[in-house]
Amino acid sequence: MAAEQFQALRTYLNSQVLGQTEFTESLLIAVLADGHLLVEGPPGLAKTRAVNALAQGIEGSFHRVQFTPDLLPADLTGTDIFRPEQGTFEFQQGPLFHHVILADEINRAPAKVQSALLEAMAERQITVGQKSYPLPELFMVLATQNPLEQEGTYPLPEAQLDRFLMHINIDYPNAATELDILRLTRGEELHGSETMLQPLKQADLFAARKAVLEIYMDEAVENYLVQLVIATRTAAAYSDDLGRWLSYGASPRATIALDRCARARAWLDGRDFVTPEDIQAVFPNVLRHRIILSYQAEADGITADAVLQKILSLVPAP
Template sequence: MAAEQFQALHAYLNSQVIGQPEFTEGLLIAILADGHLLVEGPPGLAKTRAVNALATGIEGSFHRVQFTPDLLPADLTGTDIYRAETGSFEFQQGPLFHNIILADEINRAPAKVQSALLEAMAERQITVGQTTYKLPPLFMVLATQNPLEQEGTYPLPEAQLDRFLMQLNLDYPNAAVERDILRLTRGEELEGQASMPSPVTQADIFAARREVLEIYMDDSVEEYLVQLIIATRTPDFYSADLARWLSYGASPRATIALDRCARARAWLNQRDFVTPDDIHYVFAHVLRHRIILSYQAEADGIDADTVLSKIIELVPAP
């Protein structure tokens, strides 16, 4: 039953966000793998629209926060409010107590705000004063950042980047998709457009997550997954080019994320086992924000996706 609901939700997302199938699938993989998602792309590519569509398709509360340089930690976590009638302080919850948080232009907030968000993402709790508050069991941060304009931005620290399950990079659509977008915004019906399904309940989401963890992964496929991660840490074993391009590899958290995302992708495709293709599909999304390239790679015009494609090419698949 949960699989059918997610299939219907996927079809609805694709009808609302035209021409971004990897993005919509990535949203569902993040939900199923219980992780946070970082989305990078130019303005106007329906990042906010997609998150709004996802929020309407699942049972839970949604809140959008526009990150700005003057944002304070209390604007996210909440704060203690003095009640004169009782002479006591009462905690007023902030946006982080919702189920889905859209952190728009996350890299525009200063370090103190990022620190508060990091605690929420990592520990599923926030601390105000001397008191710690637990966040809802269903809690997901969907963060966006614009790669074009860097003025007034604060680069996200590696520790926070590592907390994101995946980073999805969006690009402009082609001409045919652009025409469909025009028709959609004019309110015209598109061929095969899906109607909004019944919201997926939180109980169904947790049940689906348990099913994802039970997806079968053969020992040879699991060994292949681990070797892909190890290749980011020992690039000189595979290629002199890789050794020149990579400064730091991925952490064990990347191994866990890759495992969960590959299982979630197999589940979404209605299979009860993981294939190397599932790993390949999510590999760049899971790793591109976790590896650190050398100055030599930047000088050579090499980006993270090129390095990760090279690793896929060099590490033998089962």
């Protein structure tokens, strides 16, 4: 039953966000793997629309926060409000107490705001004064970054980047998809367009997450997964080029994320076992933001994606 509901949700997302099937699949994988998502792409590629559609397809509340340099931690967490009639302070919840949070242009907020968001992402709680407040069991941060303009931005610290399950890069659609987008914005019905009538209940979502964790992974496939992550830390053993290009590899959190995402992809495809292809498909998105390139790589114009593809080609699959 849960599998059918997720397929309906996938169809709905693809009907609302045209030409971004990898992006919409990553949204569903993040939901199933109980993780946060960082999305990077130029303006106007329906990043906000996709997150809004996901929130409508899941039973829960949605809130969008526009990150700006003057944003304060209390604008996210909430604050204590003084009630003079009672002579006491009462906590007023902020946007982080919603189920799905869109952190728009996350890299435009200063360090204190990032610190408050990091606590929410890592600990599933927020702290105001001397008291901590738990966040909802269903809690997802879907953050966006604009790669075109860096003026007035604050690079995300590595510790916060590591808390994102995946980092997705999206690009402009092709001509045929652009035509469909044009027709959709005019209100025309497209072939195969669907309307999501029944949101996915949270109980069914949690049941699906449990089913994902029970997906079978052979020991050989498991070892392959681990070796891919280890290769980012011992790059020189695989290739002199990799040794020059990589300064720091991925943490064990990457191994956990890769495992969860590969299982979620297998489950979405209707299988009860993980294949090496599942791991290879999610590997770039899971590792893209977790490795640190050397100055030599940057000088040579080598990207993180090129490094990860090199690792995939050198680590033998079972």
